[in-house]
Amino acid sequence: MSKTTFSLHSPLDMHIHFREGAMLRRVAPLSAETFSGGVIMPNLVPPVDNQDRLDRYEREIREVVERHAFEPYMTLFLRPYTESELASMKDRIIGVKLYPEGVTTHSEEGVGELRDVEDTLALMQDLDIRLMVHGETTDFVMDRERAFLPVYEDLATRFPRLHIVMEHITTREAAALLDRHENLSATVTLQHLLITLDDVAGGLLNPHLFCKPIAKRPEDREALLALALEAHPGLVFGSDSAPHPVDKKESAGCAAGVFTAPIALQMLVGLFEEHGALDRLQAFVSDNAKRIYGVEPPAKTVVFEKTGAVIPERYGDVIPMYPGRELDWKVAEVR
Ligand code: NCD
Numbered sequence: 001m002s003k004t005t006f007s008l009h010s011p012l013d014m015h016i017h018f019r020e021g022a023m024l025r026r027v028a029p030l031s032a033e034t035f036s037g038g039v040i041m042p043n044l045v046p047p048v049d050n051q052d053r054l055d056r057y058e059r060e061i062r063e064v065v066e067r068h069a070f071e072p073y074m075t076l077f078l079r080p081y082t083e084s085e086l087a088s089m090k091d092r093i094i095g096v097k098l099y100p101e102g103v104t105t106h107s108e109e110g111v112g113e114l115r116d117v118e119d120t121l122a123l124m125q126d127l128d129i130r131l132m133v134h135g136e137t138t139d140f141v142m143d144r145e146r147a148f149l150p151v152y153e154d155l156a157t158r159f160p161r162l163h164i165v166m167e168h169i170t171t172r173e174a175a176a177l178l179d180r181h182e183n184l185s186a187t188v189t190l191q192h193l194l195i196t197l198d199d200v201a202g203g204l205l206n207p208h209l210f211c212k213p214i215a216k217r218p219e220d221r222e223a224l225l226a227l228a229l230e231a232h233p234g235l236v237f238g239s240d241s242a243p244h245p246v247d248k249k250e251s252a253g254c255a256a257g258v259f260t261a262p263i264a265l266q267m268l269v270g271l272f273e274e275h276g277a278l279d280r281l282q283a284f285v286s287d288n289a290k291r292i293y294g295v296e297p298p299a300k301t302v303v304f305e306k307t308g309a310v311i312p313e314r315y316g317d318v319i320p321m322y323p324g325r326e327l328d329w330k331v332a333e334v335r
């Protein structure tokens with residue numbers, strides 16, 4: 001009997017947390033195996049916010065993923081930068097990430113007042129450096145992204161030549177913003193296409209689905225899924241895969257972050273197939289990103305086969321989304 005297969009070319013993960021040291025060595029190869037490249041988030045402790053830190057972090061990543069055709073697209077943590085700092089690091093990064101102070105994991109050094117970084121944003125616009133944003137305020141948790149949307153509109157209007165990426169959008173209002181400003185694009189995660197707050201906290205609390213921004217309402221998920229399935233030209237896949245050791249997840253004071261890197265592509269193939277949209281997946285996981293960010297990742301073909309597979313319970317001390325769940329598709333070959 002012939003096997004059903006499906007192929008993706010040079011898939012990209014435009015928002016990923018690799019961490020450092022032992023965690024990096026555990027998780028980065030899992031992404032590098034199937035993805036051709038990824039946007040590496042800078043929220044380390046201390047953050048990646050100077051040339052030396054950037055050099056060392058990039059070198060550490062390249063050593064770990066050496067065996068694979070994988071391009072790490074590096075980012076800097078936004079603080080007030082001088083023109084010479086930005087000019088010297090510009091060619092080494094894909095963007096600078098704005099974390100409002102205290103809104104998520106390791107954002108203590110984030111931006112308190114936007115006016116503190118206005119000059120830097122103007123420099124970034126002049127130097128053609130992209131701004132990536134964790135778009136949440138410190139309002140009531142379900143309203144944090146919606147409350148941030150006027151900031152996106154304000155920045156997009158006042159800095160019309162600055163490319164602004166709304167990271168990990170979770171609401172239908174954020175989805176709608178994409179069509180209102182030419183200089184806005186967005187990433188969306190796997191979990192926000194699949195789950196709502198009900199899956200996190202509607203029954204027994206599921207710490208492995210807890211992340212920032214928190215999953216929202218069914219109508220939000222539907223709006224995001226519709227955009228992904230049509231491969232909206234302003235939307236790209238960014239897993240926001242964010243590993244934490246099991247003792248930090250299954251504990252009082254659970255850390256925010258869902259670990260999806262090794263299963264994201266297989267699950268996306270299943271999801272797009274279920275909705276009759278497999279012909280759009282290439283654009284959503286690669287072509288849109290290549291166009292929007294102007295990158296040319298290493299050539300890689302990932303062949304998926306429709307055959308039963310099971311999500312591992314653990315990757316070392318990290319528990320993935322949906323441990324033990326059966327999948328319809330598995331990665332059969334990478335070439
Ligand atoms: C991320 C992390 O753990 O670094 N956590 C998360 O819930 N998404 C940080 C982030 O992207 O907000």
Ligand code: ZN
Nearest residue numbers: 015041240242
């Ligand atoms: Zn993230």
